[in-house]
Amino acid sequence: MRFSRSATIEVEDLGRLTYAEATTRMEEVLAELAADPEAADRLLLAEFEPVLTLGRASTPADEAFAADLAIPIYKVARGGKATFHGPGQLVVYPIIRLLGEARDLHAYLGRLERALAATVADFGLLGATDSRNTGCWVNQRKIASIGVAVRRWVAYHGAALNVATDMSWFRRFDPCGLASATSDGTFSEIMTSMAIELGAPPDLTTVKATLAARFCEALQDDND
Numbered sequence: 001m002r003f004s005r006s007a008t009i010e011v012e013d014l015g016r017l018t019y020a021e022a023t024t025r026m027e028e029v030l031a032e033l034a035a036d037p038e039a040a041d042r043l044l045l046a047e048f049e050p051v052l053t054l055g056r057a058s059t060p061a062d063e064a065f066a067a068d069l070a071i072p073i074y075k076v077a078r079g080g081k082a083t084f085h086g087p088g089q090l091v092v093y094p095i096i097r098l099l100g101e102a103r104d105l106h107a108y109l110g111r112l113e114r115a116l117a118a119t120v121a122d123f124g125l126l127g128a129t130d131s132r133n134t135g136c137w138v139n140q141r142k143i144a145s146i147g148v149a150v151r152r153w154v155a156y157h158g159a160a161l162n163v164a165t166d167m168s169w170f171r172r173f174d175p176c177g178l179a180s181a182t183s184d185g186t187f188s189e190i191m192t193s194m195a196i197e198l199g200a201p202p203d204l205t206t207v208k209a210t211l212a213a214r215f216c217e218a219l220q221d222d223n224d
Contacts, residue, residue, distance in 0.1 A: 003102045003111055004219040006041040009094075011212045014046040019053065019074060019085065022046045022093075026156060029095045034152045037097075043215055044093040044158075045208055048085040050169070055080035055147050069169075078147035078157035080134070088164035088193070088201070090208055092215055096155045103153060109134050109146060112159055115218035116144045119161065119211045125197050136161075141192035161211060162193035164201035 012029075014022055022044070029042045050071045055078045085091060098108065116136035117127030120143060127136045127143070136144040144161040170191040195201035 001101055001104070001107060002220060002222045003098065003108060004041045004094075004096050004216075005099055005102075006097075006220075009041045009043050009096075009216045009219060011043045011045065011216070013208070014044055016047040016049070016087070018049050019051040019072065022048065022091070023074075023076075026093055026095065030151060030154055030156050033095055033097050033154045041097060041219075042093075042095040043212060044095065045212060046091045046093070047087060047089065047204075048091060050084070050086040052082060052084055053078075054082050057081050076147075076157070077149040077151075079149065080145070080147035083145050083147070083160065084165075084169045085160055086165060086169060088166065088195075088204070089160055089162050090204070090211055091158065091160045092211055093156060093158040094215060094219060096219060098150070098153045098155055105148070105150065105155075108155060109148065111218045111221075112146050112148070112215075115211075115215040116146075116159060116161060118214040118218065119207070120144075120194065122210050122214070123194060123198060123202055123207070125194065135159075138192060138197050142190060143192050143194065143197070161207070162191065163204055163207050164195040165193050167191060167193060167196070 026044060033039045052069055052071055052073045054075045058081045113129050113136055120127040125138050127138055130137055134146040135142050144159055146159045147157055148155055149157045
């Protein structure tokens with residue numbers, strides 16, 4: 001199944017910016033695709049200043065955790081619960097017009113997971129999925145999170161890959177609803193990064209190029 005019908009998915013690198021700035025650009029592209037059937041599908045890449053986002057499944061407990069972080073907090077339209085974005089993490093927003101058989105959100109999420117697994121594989125890591133939680137996992141720890149939304153059958157929001165992220169942020173709340181504290185008051189390392197798994201941080205520019213290529217491939221692949 002091919003999810004993007006565009007001949008070429010246009011890749012736009014937003015660089016490092018605030019979440020609010022990236023959201024403005026995402027909304028502009030989303031409106032363009034919703035209004036113009038000839039507009040090309042888009043892939044936005046970004047690295048955010050520290051921010052916490054709360055998805056549609058977030059709970060009052062998530063909001064209570066968030067209040068103690070002293071960073072901007074946004075309630076957003078994507079699925080999922082709370083997650084952190086910050087330097088050293090690459091965010092990818094596929095803004096894709098879903099047509100015909102591609103209006104299958106479960107299959108769409110599977111393609112995003114496939115793209116993330118292919119990306120980390122290019123750096124020698126084995127990415128896996130978890131039937132209970134969307135995303136990409138390496139050595140039973142979550143290396144990438146996914147949360148999407150759909151408006152007028154245009155998919156937006158997307159995924160966040162921890163490349164060389166400061167992982168201490170994830171110990172201060174329950175990322176993606178996964179408990180960070182254990183019963184004895186210590187912390188379980190639920191989340192991980194490419195830097196941790198590889199023993200050294202990979203070049204962010206190289207990861208970004210690989211991530212963009214793998215997402216474009218996954219979304220334009222005709223095979224299931």
